[in-house]
Amino acid sequence: MKDAASLFLRLAASSIFLYYGWPKLFGDSTFYVEFFTGHGFPPLFVTLSGILEVFGGIFLILGFATRVFAGLLSVEMLIANIIEFRQGFTPATQLTLLLFAISLSLLLHGGGRVSLGYLFSKKLKSFT
Helix, strand or coil: CHHHHHHHHHHHHHHHHHHHHHHHHHCCCHHHHHHHHHCCCCCHHHHHHHHHHHHHHHHHHHCCCHHHHHHHHHHHHHHHHHHHHCCCCCHHHHHHHHHHHHHHHHHHHCCCCCCHHHHHHHHHHHHC
16 A cells, blocks of 8 residues: 555656656756746756756656655755745645645655666665
């Protein structure tokens, strides 16, 4: 049951990270640049955020390096929460809080047995 929960959390979080990360890299990122610079971050952070969200989303779907990407995404979502909470408890705050909780859970519990990480770890153990 724990493995199914990890899979579901990975897929749910990945879809959201990919949805928000994709336009930062491949779309019109004007909104994001204005938002980031309005909060004191340089425009480069839009690209870095997009890279993390797109590649992190892909790696979470695959379940490969889950803890690494979940850790990086949880730091990003913690920062996003700090920024969003200044605006009050809005839908954006709720989304970033939920993504932080999911990322933290994946960091602590890993990707589960339905993942490439688990498959590769089993293959490596068979060689030793």
